[in-house]
Amino acid sequence: xxxxxxxxxxxxxxxxxxxxxxxxxxxxxxxxxxxxxxxxxxxxxxxxxxxxxxxxxxxxxxxxxxxxxxxxxxxxxxxxxxxxxxxxxxxxxxxxxxxxxxxxxxxxxxxxxxxxxxxxxxxxxxxxxxxxxxxxxxxxxxxxxxxxxxxxxxxx
Amino acid sequence: xxxxxxxxxxxxxxxxxxxxxxxxxxxxxxxxxxxxxxxxxxxxxxxxxxxxxxxxxxxxxxxxxxxxxxxxxxxxxxxxxxxxxxxxxxxxxxxxxxxxxxxxxxxxxxxxxxxxxxxxxxxxxxxxxxxxxxxxxxxxxxxxxxxxxxxxxxxxxxxxxxxxxxxxxxxxxxxxxxxxxxxxxxxxxxxxxxxxxxxxxxxxxxxxxxxxxxxxxxxxxxxxxxxxxxxxxxxxxxxxxxxxxxxxxxxxxxxxxxxxxxxxxxxxxxxxxxxxxxxxx
Numbered sequence: 001x002x003x004x005x006x007x008x009x010x011x012x013x014x015x016x017x018x019x020x021x022x023x024x025x026x027x028x029x030x031x032x033x034x035x036x037x038x039x040x041x042x043x044x045x046x047x048x049x050x051x052x053x054x055x056x057x058x059x060x061x062x063x064x065x066x067x068x069x070x071x072x073x074x075x076x077x078x079x080x081x082x083x084x085x086x087x088x089x090x091x092x093x094x095x096x097x098x099x100x101x102x103x104x105x106x107x108x109x110x111x112x113x114x115x116x117x118x119x120x121x122x123x124x125x126x127x128x129x130x131x132x133x134x135x136x137x138x139x140x141x142x143x144x145x146x147x148x149x150x151x152x153x154x155x156x
Numbered sequence: 157x158x159x160x161x162x163x164x165x166x167x168x169x170x171x172x173x174x175x176x177x178x179x180x181x182x183x184x185x186x187x188x189x190x191x192x193x194x195x196x197x198x199x200x201x202x203x204x205x206x207x208x209x210x211x212x213x214x215x216x217x218x219x220x221x222x223x224x225x226x227x228x229x230x231x232x233x234x235x236x237x238x239x240x241x242x243x244x245x246x247x248x249x250x251x252x253x254x255x256x257x258x259x260x261x262x263x264x265x266x267x268x269x270x271x272x273x274x275x276x277x278x279x280x281x282x283x284x285x286x287x288x289x290x291x292x293x294x295x296x297x298x299x300x301x302x303x304x305x306x307x308x309x310x311x312x313x314x315x316x317x318x319x320x321x322x323x324x325x326x327x328x329x330x331x332x333x334x335x336x337x338x339x340x341x342x343x344x345x346x347x348x349x350x351x352x353x354x355x356x357x358x359x360x361x362x363x364x365x366x367x368x369x370x371x372x373x374x375x376x377x378x379x380x381x382x383x384x385x386x387x388x389x390x391x392x393x394x395x396x397x398x399x400x401x402x403x404x405x406x407x408x409x410x411x412x413x414x415x416x417x418x419x420x421x422x423x424x425x426x427x428x429x430x431x432x433x434x435x436x437x
Contacts, residue, residue: 002198003315004183004205010214010319011326017218017276022268025222028229029248030267032241035234 125153173390176288178305179313180209180295192305209295209306210313217279217310225275247271251422258426261433263331269429270422273320278418280310281382285407285414288389311382311417314375321375324425328370331432340435374424381417385410 129149166172174195181198182191183205191208192198198205228244237245251271259266283291291308310316332341345363346356389410392402 003318004181004201004203004207006205006207006211006313006315007319007322009206009211010316011323013215013218014272014276014320014323017222018265018269018272020222021225021272022265025225025229026248026268026271028232029244030252032232032234033245033248033252039234 121153121156124156125149128152169394172394173387175305176292176390177307177312177387179207179307180305182206182208193303195305207307207313207315209308210310210316213283213291213308214276214280214310214316217283218276221275221279222272247275254423255426258423259430259433261335261430263429263433266426266429269327270426273425274418274422277311277320277378277421278414280316281414281418283309284312284382284385284389284410287403288386288393309382309386311378312386314379317379317382318371318375320378320421321371324374324428325371328428328432331429335433336435370428374421374428378417378421381413385413 129145166175178195179198180191181201183189183198183201185192185197185201192201192205225244228240232241232244248271251267251274255267255270286308288308292304292306295306296302296304307313329341332344336344345360345367347353348359348363350359385406388406389403392399392406395402
């Protein structure tokens with residue numbers, strides 16, 4: 001164990017190495033550590049924010065669902081009411097149409113009956129004239145008697 | 157391992173151990189420059205000599221880990237880190253945590269200094285786990301000198317540990333003067349613990365030895381621990397085949413010492429520099 005210049009050499013080497021370490025090696029290492037720290041802080045903040053957003057979105061979704069349910073029920077209700085209404089209208093229309101057709105048919109029947117009566121009346125007048133001709137056995141001016149015959153026919 | 161040394165005949169186990177404790181010293185002996193052939197010759201060289209073996213291993217390890225850190229730091233990403241980057245980040249965070257726990261002023265130099273101290277001393281200590289004959293034998297093979305002294309564990313050389321300690325000591329003085337000024341620095345010795353001018357000599361007598369003891373204790377603690385571990389490895393290596401389980405057991409225990417001493421050295425460096433930055437002392 002004898003001291004010699006080795007310790008001076010080692011001292012110098014040590015200082016140079018430490019200086020090199022400070023100037024060249026240390027800054028990028030610390031910078032990276034600091035940057036990662038920042039990244040992690042940001043990441044945690046983002047995660048927390050995302051969680052809050054999720055909770056808000058879930059609440060909103062629940063509300064929307066309630067609203068949608070209510071609207072759907074309303075629409076269903078409306079549709080049912082409308083359907084009933086349509087059915088009622090259809091029934092009314094059918095009833096009115098039936099009555100109208102019935103009325104038309106009875107009017108037709110009456111008309112035909114009247115026409116038949118008219119024809120019958122005319123024929124009765126003719127028969128009466130023919131009968132009268134035969135009874136009177138003489139020719140009568142048809143035109144002169146027309147008035148009389150018509151009045152007779154109207155009385156029938 | 158002693159038996160394996162067929163080409164180098166050690167007269168005794170004492171010689172085996174002492175040979176492993178010798179340094180490859182380069183210096184001036186008998187009027188010319190050259191390598192010392194024995195510890196006695198190395199001692200004669202005096203101060204202007206260099207322990208080539210420990211210095212070489214120290215620089216190789218230092219350049220190795222610094223180049224590794226440099227290459228990794230070029231490719232750092234703030235995204236998902238790879239395993240290598242993860243390792244560096246772990247190390248950096250460990251150092252930052254240690255500095256934050258013991259250093260309360262602002263100085264950008266402290267953390268890189270602590271990282272360098274810890275990494276370098278840890279690696280040097282780790283050389284203790286390499287079987288004691290491997291590196292010396294390799295050096296002997298390369299040089300062709302079968303009697304070459306080669307010490308593989310730099311921290312078992314007091315010069316290396318003292319090199320760290322002296323550098324730290326000079327930093328402490330530099331920062332003390334920079335922060336407190338020459339007067340404040342001197343006042344720390346003269347007016348503490350008794351703040352009376354006529355007690356200044358007594359204060360100096362109390363404070364100065366403690367201050368000077370710092371680098372010495374720093375250097376000797378590391379050196380002593382590693383040297384003792386090294387000697388035990390050497391003694392175990394003398395046991396022949398029984399050394400294998402014993403070597404393993406001691407190595408496992410020694411891992412603790414290696415990490416602990418590196419950590420201690422780093423922490424004490426931080427603590428001493430923190431004291432240098434405290435104005436109210």
